[in-house]
Amino acid sequence: MRIAAAVLPWLVLAFSDPAHAQVEVRIGSASPLSGPGAHQGKDIENGARMAIDELNAKGVAVGGKQVKWVLLPEDDASDPKTGAAVAQKLVDARVAGVVGHLNSGTTVPASKIYHDAGIPQISPAATTPLYTSQGFNTAFRVVASDRLVGRTMANYAINTLKAKKIAVIDDRTAFGQGLADEFNRGVRRLGTAKIVSRQFTNDKASDFTAILTQIRSQDPDVVFYGGMDAVAGPMLKQMKALGMRAKLVSGDGICSEKLPQLAGDALGEDKVFCVVAGGVTGAEEARYAAFVERYRQRYKIPLQTYAPYAYDATMVLAGAMQQAGSAEPAKVLPLLAKIRHQGVTGTIAFDAKGDLRDAALTLYTYRQGKKVKLQVMR
Secondary structure, eight states: HHHHHHHHHHHHHHHHSOTTTTTEEEEEEOOOSSSHHHHHHHHHHHHHHHHHHHHEEEEEEEETTTEEEEEEEEEEETHHHHHHHHHHHHHHHHHHHEEOOSSSHHHHHHHHHHHHHTTOESSSSSSOOGGGGGGOEEEEESSSSHHHHHHHHHHHHIIIIISSSSEEEEEHHHOOOOOOOOHHHHHHHHSSEEEEEEEOTTOOOOOOOHHHHHHHTTOOOOOEEESSSSHHHHHHHHHTTOOOEEEEOOTTTTOSHHHHHHHHHGGGOOOOOESSSOOOOOOOHHHHHHHHHHHHHHSSSSSSSSSHHHHHHOOOOHHHHHHHTOOOOOHHHHHHHHHEEETTEEOOBBTTTTTTTTTTEEEEEEEEEEEEEEEEOO
16 A cells, blocks of 8 residues: 555645646556557557547546646556556556556456555456456456356357357467356356367467367367467468368457458458457447547557547546546545446446446457458347
């Protein structure tokens, strides 16, 4: 708690400036900006930056004070130790809140550091149930957890894709293994399909010949992969080379705009099915589409996956500060816990653990090298 005490004087002094003075409120952004997941991590930074720039352009004040909103992005390299170091760096920089991290394996260890400092953390991507099961009042997320994703994809694989035999691969990360475990539970719960092979790789692997050869001998209808697109792309190429007919099913880690580049012609048509832990329907779709277009115009690249969630997480932090009339974390946290915010990814409100209430999932496939939305499920 010594860290939290160090943050408090800065906030109090900042908000005791004369009325005409501008207050600086720092928001941290933590995600991989290097390594295989850099495109997804940069997507998070870009989304958060869009929110920061919008807050500044609109002159959003806190507690009657003019505010200069500042984003402090940090590279956690998808590494738990680096993630912890980054978290401490952001605490030392006296951020008022953090948007991050991307990977479950970095989010969980970092969350302890933010909690000890009393700083709110909103993850736009981490789905492991462990994150919000630690009893930390500082931990929130704006996406669904693996329990919902795994159960939903098990149901889809069996009841829609009509899978009878399923193989499961995970990358041994907190995210990949956790998601695969939840998928397995979902398959067992339904009881009408069989897991014929359970294999493991790692998040830096590029050769899957041995595990895919074993899986091919079982002739599965579906291969479920728990991991990220940087591995899924080469895996799809090798599945094609081995003549495997199975469809690939996964979560939001592979559900990116970069997957077609990584998989090439192995992507196929309606061969890959993935779910993103969020989704909008009806009138909300126009708001989401407008954000996607603003993103494209600003960065001249397609949105990957997580930018809208990072944008919403930043806006939720700012909204809680406005309601609290302060950027002091101790005053913001109670308002954050009961906030209701209409974001580009839908209505955001948190349950007692910090999980998203009434979480939605969006199912996608790929056709002609493009990600195609199939349906939103709740």
